[in-house]
Amino acid sequence: MFIKLSNLRTDVASAGSRDIKAIAGAKLGLHPDEIISCRITASSVDARGKTPVLQRSFILEVRRTPRRGEWRECEPPEKPVLKLPDKPPRLNNVIIAGTGPGGIFAALALTLAGVKVHLFDRGFPVEKRLEDGEKFMQTRQLDENSNLLCGEGGAGTFSDG
Numbered sequence: 001m002f003i004k005l006s007n008l009r010t011d012v013a014s015a016g017s018r019d020i021k022a023i024a025g026a027k028l029g030l031h032p033d034e035i036i037s038c039r040i041t042a043s044s045v046d047a048r049g050k051t052p053v054l055q056r057s058f059i060l061e062v063r064r065t066p067r068r069g070e071w072r073e074c075e076p077p078e079k080p081v082l083k084l085p086d087k088p089p090r091l092n093n094v095i096i097a098g099t100g101p102g103g104i105f106a107a108l109a110l111t112l113a114g115v116k117v118h119l120f121d122r123g124f125p126v127e128k129r130l131e132d133g134e135k136f137m138q139t140r141q142l143d144e145n146s147n148l149l150c151g152e153g154g155a156g157t158f159s160d161g
Helices: 017-028 101-112 126-139
Strands: 002-011 035-046 053-062 071-073 093-097 116-120
Touching: 002 017, 002 035, 017 035, 017 053, 093 101, 101 116
Parallel strands: 093 116
Antiparallel strands: 002 053, 002 071, 035 053
């Protein structure tokens, strides 16, 4: 049976699936082993108080009907499917500038569609960017080719997103 559990509030440290099963199980009157699977459907952080609180909604697969809590039965979640277009006509070589999330995904999708991709980034691999980012934080000396914004993974590598 699949159920939807909305607005479960936990501390930020309780992010692992085992923790979630224990917390959700306690709210629903279920043992954690009675929760077969859990998929996060929404997540937000309430940082207004002294301690940040995660508020998440889930679809849980459970072995039996929960005894308590605010939940409702639902359909099993659909598994995401990546749909790729056929190779576009007359598109043989593509240049992609940037190895951020958009560039990497574009390169993947085009490569899987059979297009030859040339992926460029002016920055360095993540390990070097990490060293250069730490150096910048200490000395404020900016390396324009290796910093928190450019390089493998783009700006998102060092953000909370």
